[in-house]
Amino acid sequence: MARMKFVCDAERCINCNGCVTACKNEHEVPWGIQRRRVVTLNEGQPGEKSISVACMHCSDAPCMAVCPTNCFYRTEEGLVLHDKDKCIGCGYCFYACPFGAPQFPNGASAFAARGKMDKCTFCAGGPGENGSEEELKKYGRNRLAEGKLPLCAEMCSTKALIAGDAEVLSDIMRERVLRRGYGAELWGWRVAYGDGKQAQRGQRVHAPEKP
């Protein structure tokens, strides 16, 4: 069985928030909840990086480990899904998750009445019948059961965000890194205009004329 994964290529992500919007719309996610978000590091500085993040469907998932009702389960594809009928809204998964994935429709309210936890499902719905009305209401659309990949990744304009079988994703990333050659250096004067030595090295980039 394939092990499903997300990868966000920080060298490609342009912080367009298309994935965020796609997710929100596809699953009619309640107000105040974004299953996916884009975080920009070093904003406006050399080395700026944007990364789209949602539930990472961890192999050794902290949310699962702390849940008092054990309402999480792992699917055959390695996805971490949960049963809202068993969730008591204690918030422990939210404290434990390194990626800020679990969220609560009520927001913070008195007596920690948080409502049922909601998070990214890798577009794989939840327990119960695949594609049922109930599943749609509680967890959103089950694209995986229809043979489709997560919409956020499908919609990504730069294909920074990719989702699917971990082995395929690694191959894609490996190839990208090899071809890119630049790695994380893709920034600044030297990259844009060269350092004047490319011509000598027979590279395609045209060096500016020396004054």
Place this chain on the structure above:
Amino acid sequence: MSRLIACWMRRVGRCTAALLVPLLMVTAAYGAEVGSYRGGRIDPQAPAVMVVPQGHNAAAFYDGVRRSLYAPGVTSIQTPEANVLIQSEGNTWRQIRNGPITVWGGWLILAVMVAITLFYLVKGTIKLHEPTTGRKLLRFTVYERLVHWVVAISFVLLALTGLSLLFGKHLIEPIFGTSVNAALLWVAKNVHNYTGPLFGFFLVLMIVRWAKDNLFTSVDWLWAKKFGGLLSGEEIPSGRFNFGEKFWFWVGVTVLGLTITVTGLILDFPLFGQTRQDMQLAHIFHASAALFMIAMAFGHIYIGTIGSEGSLEGMKTGYVDEAWAKQHHAVWYQEITGRRQ
């Protein structure tokens, strides 16, 4: 005067040391265990600019992000902390809660239960040495009893519901299944959340009311030295409250009780911009203090019920028999009756 205070302080010091030292040792060992789990910590003074990734390998850069070495990022999402890409301390908290809190806590509670059962089987109930006289002394006013029972009942509710949140997965679920466990925990969580503030309020009333009578006096030294005659069966004189009760009052009710209340309220009302780190810390202190307090409460409840004949009567009716007062609280007996035995 100052010599008197110094002398008194020394005595109190020695009395307290007898019970406090082992407790502090356990607490320190526990603290060291919990403290050994290290997570990242978001540094408010952290540089806004991170290490610029160098070369093909940005590992150092992302390692710094993971360990929260830099200021958080920027995002258009408005929910609190959405700009934090990774909070590794979430997993640290998980290790502490599922590690020492669950494991040490579980063994502690089990050990205390076994110890008290053994004690009961070996020593049995402490009987009254003299027949009851039928003459009653007022020990607790209606107000005191009301406060005590509200605290006691809410404490038991909180302990049961709190423990089920921590251990339900290990004890209830394997027998009754996830659905039953989840349904019970839903009730437990709501009972816990609503009873908490009630407990806290009455706890403060209790501390205010009984603080004076729980100040240590020189007679307490004898009680502490002889462990209240619990092992020898001797009658040790004491004031209105004996050293054991005072120890429970200050360490259990006051220090642990207030710690539980303050951290419980932080967990209960996530309305004041608490971050996940605040909640994790509050939870660690809350659960740890609660487990220690539950362990101590076993002793208190035991001695107040089947452990000692006639003790429960005082808190039930407000009155105790003179024979009981003379045997357990001789100094108090003299004070309120003006009689010597």
